[in-house]
Amino acid sequence: MDQKEALLKQRDEAKKEAAQYENQVKILLNKQRDAERHARNHRLIVHGAIMEGVFPFTASMEGEAIKAFLIALSHLPGASEATDLAQKTSAAN
Numbered sequence: 001m002d003q004k005e006a007l008l009k010q011r012d013e014a015k016k017e018a019a020q021y022e023n024q025v026k027i028l029l030n031k032q033r034d035a036e037r038h039a040r041n042h043r044l045i046v047h048g049a050i051m052e053g054v055f056p057f058t059a060s061m062e063g064e065a066i067k068a069f070l071i072a073l074s075h076l077p078g079a080s081e082a083t084d085l086a087q088k089t090s091a092a093n
Helices: 002-054 056-060 063-074 079-092
Strands: none
Touching: 002 056, 063 079
8 A cells, every 4th residue: 555655646746746847838938928029019119219210290190190101101212122122131130
């Protein structure tokens, strides 16, 4: 009986340890998601600040109006070349 009890105790401890590792994985995944969300939020804030710096009037515009403005800009002559250059520049960094 002692061996059976020892094995049951060992099994219970292993289950407890497995549950602790699963919780650690959940915690780490949450931290990773938080870090990714923080990085995205920071990027959006920085890009918005740049947008307002270059086009100050956009600060008072709604989202759809800004989208329409940017689409209109993208149809101007030379916009395609500027986009290609910007993509190549960002890919090089």
